[in-house]
Amino acid sequence: MAVDGEPVGGSLEKAFARLPGEVGTPVRVTFRRPGAEAPFDLELVRVPLATPSVRGARRDPSGAWSDPWLDAGRSLGYVRVSRMAEDTVDGVAAMLGRLEAGGARGVLLDLRANQGGLLSAATGVADLLLDHGKVVTIPARDGSVEEIVATPGCAFSGPLVVLVDRETASSAEVLAAALQDSRGATLVGERTFG
Template sequence: MVNKKRGLILSATVAVLTAVAVTGGGLRFSQSQAFFQDNPKELVDEVWQIINRTYVDVTFNQVDWRAIRQEYLKRPYGDKKEAYKAIREMLERLEDPYTRFMDPEEFKNMQIDTSGELTGVGIQITKDEETNELMVVAPIENTPAFKAGILSKDVITKINGKITKGMDVGDAVKLIRGKPGSEVTLTIRRSAEETDYSLVRARIELNPVRSRSQQTPIGLIGYIRLTQFSSQAGQEMREAIKNLEAEQVNGYILDLRSNPGGLLYSSIEIARMWLDEGKIVSTVNRGGQEEQQRASNRALTDKPLVVLVDGGSASASEILSGALQDHRRAMIVGTQTFGKGLVQSVRGLGDGSGLAVTIAKYLTPNGRDINKQGIDPDVIFELSNDERKALQQDRERIGSFGDPQFNKAFEVLKQQITNSKESNVQAISQ
């Protein structure tokens, strides 16, 4: 669906805070073709036109979009800041947290974020459509937010004491970002309890793939943890699988927990490493037209596979896990995923600002629409609060036998490997 030459931008995804919050199965990036002169009203109309042409819902979420154009073009604009404010107000009428405007600084930061070099506290955020509150998609592993114990689905009620309800995601990003070494305090609500987290901002270098082989009672197995679908994730995943295949592992555990997503083409590329044939994902646009991405008969392994997911597994993570589940290529273990089934196109505007627009929804190979529903694991296994805290305090236990969800994944993988060996024996005997 996405041509790499047009340049994909991180979604969720993006939303990286570093990572900003627009999570997407992937964001498509293209420069605006319209000529933009230094006229604030022209910028307002340019944004309106893009939404009018490409927004996924032809009813614009039951909003009279033509009337909105007349309303905002009648206004006088003294400068770009006034236009930026008006554009954000206009987009809020859609009640879509993933369709958003970025001023030149925000847009530049988003482009930097996709390269894997981030500065901030390391969380992905979005706005809850129902409550109008800022919510954590997931903390990025080994970042200040992760180390402090911030979790997926936490609600950010204040930033440095400023109430966030109704706040634009871009404005929240500006408040949370800052120079490495400086501090920001996030007030987090979890269940009914609020807690202040004082975080020291840092420069964050993302290496999306970690892998290792491990000797177990069923022989050597491969463990791969994928933390983000960044531009380098595909190459790192390919190297990890090839190295583990060279070691002749008997099976794999692929860990997508707290992976907020990222680039759509990255999820497709990685799915092709595990699937030899069949549909990977379908995207459906406003006209109901469906575009499919399929496997390319180039899988790197057919060995048993278990995938770990949780509530922080979003967007591109759900594309990958949904495809593997529908094709019965892997068993999914953990808890229900986040439920982000929308695709955003990110466009550069003439003055250096940018616009993320929801242009399509994506479906799993069996046609499941996972937006807001998520992927239900084949084997549900949830961590207790104490177990989760223990893992955050001792990060070396994540993906090891000191990790209860890993233990469960290993049990499932053990059964898969046993069944695979029995099937091979029967085939030979026949």
């Protein structure tokens, strides 16, 4: 197997490492099928890879990770947030809506290996899960302080456990701290990055 003429020795890891490049540019991948005498080339064009920042516990029939139920009895929900991005608040809101409508008794919010991203996404998710209270205080260089507080109303009011690890960082840490401090959510896992 080779990528753009450079052998990768049959290693998928090496092949995947050579695939990224500028969107719209071609990449030639050489394959060898088991039992075939000669390898063949396939030319691909690089496209942007859009992966949602929020997923559930399982794939639904269409293949999307939108099933938030951890158990067959549909009592416990799971929402994984891989990064704080533009689609995060809407994705979490959709998952919480399914869980609330389905009568979930508790939710696991998984922030492990979430290295942050948009602070607005973290504060937006916090606003979904807090009925009141401070989300974050942001000091400015001029000495002023901006305090972001939750608006009344909560998308899910049941028990909430937040999974964190040493790679949970930046705005993901802001979210975890806000949920612990203003809602009493239980944090489980390792000490976060900061």
